[in-house]
Amino acid sequence: MQMDERKQKILRAIVQDYIATAEPVGSRTIARKFNLGVSPATIRNEMADLEELGFIEQPHTSAGRIPSDAGYRYYVDCLMDTPKLSTEDKNLIEIETAKRISEIEEVISHTAKLLSQLTSLTSIVMGPQKGRSPFGQMYFLPYQPGQAIMVVVKENGAVENHIVDIGNHVTAEELQQVATVFNNKLKGYSLAQVKKTLLHEIYSELTKQRHLLDNALSMLGAVLDDDRNEEKVYLGGTLNMLNQPEFRDFDKVKNLFRAFEEDGRLKKLLYPTQEGVSVTIGGENKLEEFQDCSVISATYRLNGEVIGSIGVLGPTRMDYAKSMGIVDFMTRSLTDLLTKGRKRT
């Protein structure tokens, strides 16, 4: 059996109506709402075919049909109007991104909020992976007696500070020596690389200043073991899930929210599979607790390099066209924003 044009029209009608109403859609409804010029009976015949093809299914006899995962997939790939976002949304995004927020973290979390607002779904935004950015420069500043502020500047421009114990007998000059060693050895290496390969070089270099060694190593450890080197995940609009009729079930909600609390899971959802906007529908998802969710995601860039991704999570019954349009546009404007922000340098 083949998909002909009428079958496509009917499938599109089913998907669109189900997305809008969340109710199984029957042959009569289609005949009434969508002008296909055929009677309900004909539609019923076609629907039986579509069911055989695996694109739609019946929750129970005598209910209408709902799209299967395969049905949504076919819809997204072949039937959907090209994703386009309303000028309203476009304007809103432009107004919001025009508010120049300097700190990168705020840009990201702001993005998450905006994304969930626009889509009425839950947004997931993955921030830049700090640990991956190469080491740039290190400074020491006076703090309390016996402690110093270590300021580390990464090559991507991120700045972090840590308070380190240095012992009371360490002078400013000695600190400066340590900083110099670090700056020479580490410049341009990612912290992950440092951990693996360069640690012993530094170790041997610093044996010359024996009394600083232990402290220097522990300082480094403080940076390397910092969990926050992991890319951070921002969520927005988690409550929107409660508005979806498919999540009127307490156990589902509990599992979902539990999953929301584990960054690791969320990261897997967003892992970029391709260029541009990617769509993962229902069971295509590897993670059990998101089997009846769909994810639309895309990556954003800084200076041409992919540094993170954004996405929305919703029930499989979501407005794919609208969401894809918004996610697409948001990554573009986020990339622009970051690039422009950097350009100021």
Added chain:
Amino acid sequence: MQMDERKQKILRAIVQDYIATAEPVGSRTIARKFNLGVSPATIRNEMADLEELGFIEQPHTSAGRIPSDAGYRYYVDCLMDTPKLSTEDKNLIEIETAKRISEIEEVISHTAKLLSQLTSLTSIVMGPQKGRSPFGQMYFLPYQPGQAIMVVVKENGAVENHIVDIGNHVTAEELQQVATVFNNKLKGYSLAQVKKTLLHEIYSELTKQRHLLDNALSMLGAVLDDDRNEEKVYLGGTLNMLNQPEFRDFDKVKNLFRAFEEDGRLKKLLYPTQEGVSVTIGGENKLEEFQDCSVISATYRLNGEVIGSIGVLGPTRMDYAKSMGIVDFMTRSLTDLLTKGRKRT
């Protein structure tokens, strides 16, 4: 009518049984479970009195009784066994706080997690109010051309960095001048005070270096307007609320979780009303969305000064004795931990 000893015993029995089972408790149940040496009929008579006194109420005729807010209050104030925590819990807290975590933010968020684990309730922890801590010292470090890293050290030891635009023609010496002005003028003043009173002084001081003025002011603005100067609120175990039978209602959950997203509301809940552990029961709470919740909170200190508070939120039917014990012990160990941590200076 007066409370006599038997009435007290019965009220205590009702509260305890209801806390344990979440079911309205009847006269027969009390006679069976608690050995009061009287028949159900007698208990019924007493219960009628207790109802008249406003300590218990009936959800409907022919159901058992449940404690009213006033009943819980009487229980907490007069009937409850003194809050005592199990040695298990005590050990767990001690093991957990022994893991020396250096960053204050992590200590706080770790506290929130632990608190919710121990109580099976939702924990709310209010971090120190950064903005309140007086300004201490300021440094500038080189960054990109035209930008510098401004490192601000507060008197409480907090370190923050901000990237500021300085214009291409500003030299390191000029930056140093600005830092000196700021350090002299602001040392020891809270940022809030600075905003109100000292801004124009700095302004007039800096007119001498006209070309730095605008940038200097915007730098200051960046620090002063920083939202993160607000005390941050950490939540733990929000999902625990879903396990409470009183929150098996979707609208309630939605309202509750919506409230969780607004830091302002949560802060009001924790606002310290007295020394030591304070208990707010149901309707005693001013905030509408928490009318059927109780809050147990206490403040923690750094060097004798109250800098934040922790608390747990649960249904009015919660184990007050246990929760109060845990909250009390946690504030103490948190205060110890912070004080010890600081002592290292």
Added chain:
DNA sequence: GTTAGCACTCTCGTTTGATGAGTGCTAACA
């Protein structure tokens, strides 16, 4: 190939009735 008609299925909301827990009242009892 399309459509009308019809019997059939299944969900959903309502009704009904039985069950059981719990009360309040009264009268008997110590």
Added chain:
DNA sequence: TGTTAGCACTCATCAAACGAGAGTGCTAAC
């Protein structure tokens, strides 16, 4: 006078029964 047993009454809860409505699949006619 306080306590208890007995009893009628109330009300939520659960399950079964039922009707209405929506939708299908099949058949026969167009």
